[in-house]
Amino acid sequence: MTQEETNPGLVSAAIQAITQHIRVEGLGPGDLLPSEADMTRKLSVSRTVVREAFRSLSAMRLIDMSAGRRASVAKLDIGAMSMVIEHGVTTEQISVHQVYDVRRTIEMRTVALAALRRTDAEAAEIEKYARLMRENCRSPEIVMEHDIAFHEAIAQASHNPVFSLIINAFSGVTRRTWVIGWRTRATEEEQIKMIEGHGDIARAIIAGNPQLAAEHMAAHFDKSVKALIDAGIA
Amino acid sequence: MTQEETNPGLVSAAIQAITQHIRVEGLGPGDLLPSEADMTRKLSVSRTVVREAFRSLSAMRLIDMSAGRRASVAKLDIGAMSMVIEHGVTTEQISVHQVYDVRRTIEMRTVALAALRRTDAEAAEIEKYARLMRENCRSPEIVMEHDIAFHEAIAQASHNPVFSLIINAFSGVTRRTWVIGWRTRATEEEQIKMIEGHGDIARAIIAGNPQLAAEHMAAHFDKSVKALIDAGIA
DNA sequence: GCCCCAAACCTGTATGATATGTTTTCTTGA
DNA sequence: TCAAGAAAACATATCATACAGGTTTGGGGC
Known part of the structure; x- marks a missing residue:
């Protein structure tokens, strides 16, 4: 919304009508939306238009669609967000370096929050990925996936979706x-040494020391950014 | 991408084909995409499918569409991002408080970067909004718009899109x-006093003092969050 | 060389048809 | 009586076609 309003065209209006329906009816994740036929009648437009609206919301992962079933409100999902970022990077409107600066900023906070708020299960999960990185240090691809999971787990433990x-x-x-x-x-x-940086972070989180965790995270990012610069990535 | 791949359906495949086209051809903002008819032939699907794919990307503001013209690659835009956030808030999967924590985290960084990188024109713009807030202190709506513009100008001056x-x-x-x-x-x-907080921030940016700017920003957010808590907003 | 107009091309919307998946309802048999 | 299963009702997925406007382009006239 916010900017959809001024957009011309029936489809944008339909998108707005659907999101408004969600808001007005106070729908939550899993709740069913009206069928396309219902919407067609309600808005007095063709199925084509209604369908494109539903499809657009589905592409943004605001709703779930599947054949035979009515659409439903979706659980929170990166959905569109990752597409926007990827689009920015592939069209060279965003540099990798800029992405890393944002990540560094945010993760210095998530790691501190995680140190304060993590449950024991979350701490164990974070520690697990640090360990898996160590154990697979010969297979870059595997290390990478555990690395990503590691940072994701920390974000999860910050308890801010x-x-x-x-x-x-x-x-x-x-x-x-x-x-x-x-x-x-x-x-x-x-x-x-780089992998051990993750161990340091994990230990600080387990110890419940937000300051130390943030420092290790900062050091980790500084090293990562330096590596990218060395590789000639702007 | 990333998660679209596993999605069934011709439309998802078409979306992927289009984004891939952008990547492979190295298209940038403003560059034209193939017409719907072209895509129809290339993918051997109906125009309906291609259209829904284009429309979805348009809803995310990854491409621009308008009648008679072929679609083009869009400039970076909040597009889908704001819709995701709004969706999260209206469906109560995100609390306002959580949004403010993220804003605080990010803006403490943007304000520091702005203090370091701002051009004179950007500094003037930031100062202008602080002044406009002061001058319109009797009209909340107007103050709000200038407040939002103020924070936006700071983000702009951080030179990280x-x-x-x-x-x-x-x-x-x-x-x-x-x-x-x-x-x-x-x-x-x-x-x-709250409005003057913006003046403090502006002055620190103009003075090129990132530490001070960040401190003022932190204080500003702490006050804002306190106000929301006092108002009973979780 | 310039302007204007028509043709070609493109998107926006509507309609109807068919295939296929899901839910509901009703029947039938134990 | 009740449960299993079939049929009907409903829903989405895709396709084909049509026509109304908007945009670009190329040609003709000057």
Whole structure:
């Protein structure tokens, strides 16, 4: 909304009508929306228009659609967010460096929050990914996936879904640049040191020390950014 | 992408094909995409499917569409991002408080970057909004709009479009809660003090003092959040 | 060389048809 | 009486076609 309102066209109006319906009826995740035929009657437009509206909301993952079933309100999902970021990067309107600055800013906060708020299960999960990185240090791809899961778990443990949302939106970019950063760490020793950085973070979270956790996270990002710069990525 | 791949259906495939086209061809903002008819032939699906794909990308503001013209790659825009956030808030999957924590985190960084990187024109713009808030202190709606513009200008001056993107995505939520916070500031004196907080921030940016700017921003957010809590907003 | 207009092309919307998946209802058999 | 299963009602997925406007382009006239 906010900017959809001034958009011409029946489809935008239909999108607005649907989101408004969600708001007015106070619908939550899982609740069913009217069928396309209902909407067609209610808005006095063709099925085509209603369908494009539903489809658009589905593409943004604001609603779930599947054949035979009526659409339903979706659970919070990175959905569109990651597409926007990826679009920005692939069209060179956003640099990888800028993404990392945002990640650093946010993750210094999530890690501090995680140190304060994590449950024991969350702490164990975070520690698990740090360990898995160590154990698979010979397979970059696997290390990467655990790395991403590690940061995601920390965001989760911050207990603020908006942070999770944003961090996850960046994971696509991370996947496309991670290996490059890894390769600049020439020696195996350096690679192990980088992995151990995650261990430091995990321990600080488990110890419930937000200051220390934030410091380790900052150091980790500084090293990562340096690696990307060394690799010639702006 | 990233999660669209596993989605069944021709439309998702078409969306992927289009984004892939943008990537492979190295298209940038303003560049034209194939016509719907072209895509129809290329993908061997009906125009309906292609249209729904285009429309979805348009709803996310990854592409621009208008009658008679072929679609083009869009400039970076909050687009979908704000819709995701709003959806989260209206369906009560995100609390206003959580949004403010994220804003605080990010804006403490943008304000520091702004102090370091702002051009003179940007500094003047920021100062202008602070002044306009002071001059219109009797009209909450107007103060609010200048307040939002103030924070947006700071994000702009950080010279990292990702920050701008995120801050702007929150402006819808801000609009819906701002007045509530304002009302809890019972006396006119308190309201003026709150507005003066913006002046402090502006001056620190102009002075090029990132530390001070961040401190003022933190204080500003702490007061705002306190106001919302006093108003009973979780 | 310039202007104007028509043709070609494109998107926006509507309609109807068919295929297929899901839910509800009703029947039938134990 | 009740439960299993079939049929009907409902819903989305995709396709084909049509026509109304908006935009671009190329040609003709000057």
